[in-house]
Amino acid sequence: MTSISEQTRPYVIVLGNEKGGSGKSTTSIHIIVALLRDGYRVGAMDLDARQGTLAGTLAARRNFVQVKGITLPLPEFRPVHRSTLDNRLEVEAEEQERFEAAFGELRRAGAEVIVIDCPGADTHLSRLGHSHADTLITPINDSFVDFSMLAKVDPDNHDIVNPSIYSEMVWEARKQRFMRDRGKIDWIVMRNRLAASEARNKRDVGERLDALAKRIGFRTQKGFGERVIFRELYLHGLTLMDVKEANIGIAMGLSHVAARNEVRALVSAIKLPPRRMSMVA
Template identity: 55%
Template structure:
């Protein structure tokens, strides 16, 4: 079709640059073990490897998974003499004030300050939320430009989005989490008129149980229209995702540091899935902020972790 509209020169918006605040990508849901930290880490490294400056925030003070993932990465660089890009990382400890109102006020002020700093210094800020309802988790959701909710490919996990009739697949009512996202959307629109793009990422897809998978697809599609999210292709169930944690590596590193051993087709496919997720996020066009190419392995301090079990052993 011919475009007869006057040429205003405004068809493609100018790419965002270093003076524009960073795009905030929040990984959240109210379910442990669904892939928030794995997704946060992979998206962070994917953006770093595209040359962007990334700030990351770990809000999960019970697990500190993203923080430990990055600590493991810093240790690998030191011990193995390899160089990998690092984000500027902050692990956020909640206020220990006994009074709830005082604690929330302190969290709000501190979170606001951290986010303001990272947004002004980075191209993207990636926030990893805990798998439970917390005040800072809700606060972060209210600042999300992109909210990514990983969903294990099982009907048990659908509960997190809505109550679904097990027999008919009919949606009974949105979940508490969906209502929280709705509130966050309203808050964000009221604050500065901006929108929150909610993306549900189906994770740990298996090639088995084809019937169950199709049924999930159908119900998730219905929910998407009803609750207002987009569906992104997630990662397949792959042992490699668990193995990479201990060395702090992602699928975007194994080839780049020459660590893929015998090239495996499944590794190439896994890397493609990560890139697929990044594309599905539909991030704004940005010019990467120039930054030091030196890996920033000093930014990570070891947080006060309770117990020493591997974060992947949940």
């Protein structure tokens, strides 16, 4: 099989986090739809096909389109299933083959950008996905509970003790990416569910994130606020960019406009390549 590094390579955005409930799935679908609406040809991969969160969201979106008889942008999608073999080396070989087959299919379908949703656990497929990232986005809730996924902190003074297992995994992924094709991973830690008030805990988390960013090499980005609109749309596989066309009785208020601006700010923070001239009408 021809390796991914030998092919015309799409830009790869990986959503990675080993903790659930941080907004990874919401972030994934909003990035996908925002890029589609910006004119990119987008492929999507779900590396946790058993859980199938991204797969389920896109299935709901396709169903909404069919039932309502409307047109909404859809990505090319490929799920990647975990191997059920017993031998570790055989498992890893089979999973790599499945990963590269899915990636190759999306590339041949013309994807300029591939968005990969990783499992919320340390698996071989997750490590494989991370090691192919151009941009890695790690959503965290704005608290020391989620901060612990990035680093261990002293409970008394909140000083950073050492990076977490996940941060070490990202470091290994960076080394693998560089060895494969001399590529670099731009790591964005996305602070979700930011409180409106300037609480002491919020300031402390921000200060520790800034210190850790310099130590292990990521940049921070303001994420999405805690808004009911995200949950209302998610069940249909919809995003804030779909509200007008979807016609589901939601009037765009100021809070919805603010939420859409949060999405746009995140997409703008990704160092995307220009669209391919052959794709531009």
